[in-house]
Amino acid sequence: MGRIIIAWLIALAAIASPAIAQTSAGQSAGQSAGWWNKDWPYRCAITVDTSPTGANLSGAIGRTVLLVRLHNGNFTFSDALENGADLRVVDTDGKTPLPFHIERYDATNGIASLWVSVPNVSGGEKRRIWVYFGNKNASAGSNVAGTYDPDTVAAWHFSEAAGKPTADLTANANNAQNAVPGIDENGVIARAAKFAGSGELIIPASPSLTSPAGAPLTLEGWVKSGQAAGEQALFTRGPLVIGLAGGVPFALVGDQRLQAAAAVKPGEWTHIGFVADGQSYRLYVNGVEAAAGSGALPALDGPITLGGGAGRPFSGELDEVRLSKTARPAAMILAQARAEGPSNKIVAVADQAERQSAGGGNFAYVLGKVEMIDAFIIGLCMVILVLALGVMATKYRYITRSARANRVFVKRFRSLHEQLVSMKRVEGIGPRELAVIEQAPLARLYETGIEELEVRRGATGARHTLSGEAVEAMRAAVDAEVVAENQKYDSWLVLLTIAISGGPFIGLLGTVMGVMNTFAGVAQAGDVNVNAIAPGIAAALMATIAGLACAIPSLFAYNYLNSRISALSDEMRVFVDRLITRLAEMQSEGRPTPSAALQAAE
Structure with missing residues (x-):
């Protein structure tokens, strides 16, 4: 039994420790x-x-x-x-x-x-x-x-402190010659540029920005419109203008105009993309194609204007504007729109x-996801398990000691034959053997029977046959001792039954509550994907594992201990019958009482 308990403790330690759980x-x-x-x-x-x-x-x-x-x-x-x-x-x-x-x-x-x-x-x-x-x-x-x-010719984060010119993050150093009019510390990503109808950014022409006729081009950026009225330019370079008209995204290539079907919502960040591949133009809104046209870009030269243009002042915010000298695939435009926006679904x-x-290890990851309620449930199951293990160890020692002492007592009991006397008065029993015998439940039954016989011998005479009522009274006294011994065996076993029946239900309660909290959090966040759901559910299942870890060893131990207790109880019942019968026979045959026998021997 001790080995079984040690094995279970090792298994539980493996569950709790990711370092042990891994090979x-x-x-x-x-x-x-x-x-x-x-x-x-x-x-x-x-x-x-x-x-x-x-x-x-x-x-x-x-x-x-x-x-x-x-x-x-x-x-x-x-x-x-x-x-x-x-x-x-x-x-x-x-x-x-x-x-x-x-x-x-x-x-x-x-x-x-x-x-x-x-x-x-x-x-x-x-x-x-x-x-x-x-x-x-x-x-x-x-x-x-x-x-x-190398195809990215300019990227502006607008992350500079107030008053500093906007810098290009690429190696081309296409920096603005002036600073943005205002700063929003909490743009769609970090800092964002604020415009109030004037003070647009000017990026001087440079060799890296040279765009001959028919060259491919991709422009991306985030915009938050401050007002929907009028036509507002976001990006302007020569015949190419990209902006908002009454809040509706548009791209103007010379006399050709591409325009989306719906306006962006004022006060909300929107990803705008424009791609020219030498044969066609495409306008994207939040990564989705919103308008298309055919043709090739004319040659683009001169400075670039961000956040407004001639006759098209812009009121709102810009963030993360990138310019590339290649036609980016539609999947990349969508990927960046989804990765950079407030509702990220790619990273x-x-x-x-x-x-x-x-x-x-997986257990380290799952344990890191355990919420407060599940941690409480797991802790409760572990407390019950510790108490159950304590009961197992205590009962195992007590039952093993009782069985060993019973064997020593029975050997002495048989050696007395018909001369039954208290074990304390039997010749040849040393202090160590007597200490072992005193731990035997059968010895306590025996001493109770001897004491009851001496009481009746003293009341009725040494050679007076015991009546049936006296024998039954003796049996009742010994049976009472049997009940007391059985109560000692059964005490605290109720903790094992609680662990067996209650542990899985407590664990299941924690799992259900954990899953409920997980789905509630997903619903509030609006992010429904396996990465959002799986960790919470896996952590919630730890409560069920804790409940089963509490119940399974308790079930095995309870059945094992109960079988040994039943064997000891049967042994006590059989011994009571033998003892009462022998005491009654010894009295009816006129043998001296134990006290008389000792006096005669003296």
Whole structure:
């Protein structure tokens, strides 16, 4: 029984500890081949999901710059440097560092925005990249210019402080010659540029911005309209104007006009995209094609104007404007719109970081998702299990000791034959053997029977045959001792029955409540995907596991202990019959009482 309890404790420790739950081989593989650099103790998983469960994209997308948002819910800022200089991004193979840069990193408020260049993105796939952190001696790892491919000729975050000219993040340095009129500290991504009908940004012409006739071009950006009235320019360069007309997105190429069917909502961020491939034009709203036309772009030269234009003042905000000298695929436009918008459905950050020394086992991940109510249920089940294990150990020792003492007593009892006297007065019994016999339930029954016989011998005379009533009275006294012994065996066994019957139901209650909370949170967030649902349900199931872990060992132990208790009870009933019969026979044959026999011997 002791080995069984130890085995169950080892099994429970395996459930509670991810390091034990993993095989040593798997753990070694996960930390040697899978871990990029031992100097970085932490990493968190980033899932890029273009499958139907995520962004639901199709076709080849290629190298894409994706936004990764970190916050206190999915990143431990206290384990990283205050400025995020220790952050590194590694590709799916666990070996290849990816170019990235940080637009915003606020450790005090627990929020950060990273731009990561992810190679070879395709629709209908899930891939995992990693953000490593925690190396206190690391130097800054951002590669701002390397984040963008050579086809990106300009990218403006508008993340500069007030009064500073807007900078281009690419290696082309197509910086604005002036600063934005105003700043919104909380744009769609980080800081955003605010315009109030004047003070548009001017980006001077440069060789990298040269666009001959028929050249491809892609323009993307986020806009929040401050008012719907009038025609407002967002981007202007020569004959190309992209803007809003009465709140409706449009693109003007010379005399050709493309216009969407519906207006954007004032005060809400909207992704606007324009693609020219040399043969046709396409206008995108929130990643979805809204208008199309045929033709090739004329030559574009001169400065670029953002946030307004001649006769088209803009009132609102701009954020994350990018210009490319290639026709980006529609899947990329949709991917970036969905990755950068408020309702991100393509980039998911794991809520639980992995530590190099502890691995990243499933149990560690699931335990990290356990909510307060489930933690309480699991704790309650573990308390019941600890109490049940205590009862198991105590009862096992008591029953084993009683069975051993019964064997020693029965051996002495048989050696007395018909001369039954108290074991304390039997010659040849040493103190150690007597101490063992006193622990025997049969010995206590025996001593009760001897005491009852002596009482009746003293009342009726040494050679007076006991009446039937006297024999029954003796039997009743011994039976009372049998009941007392059985109560000792059964005491606290009710805890095992509570663990058996109540543990699974308590665990099930925790699971149901955990699943309910998970679905309630998903409903409130409006993010229905497997990454949002699965962790909560897996954590809720831990409560059921705890309930079963409480009930299963209790069930086995209860059946085992109950069978041994039944055997001892049967042994006591048989012994009572033998004892009363022998005492009655000894009295009827006129044998001296135990006291008389001792006096005669003296």
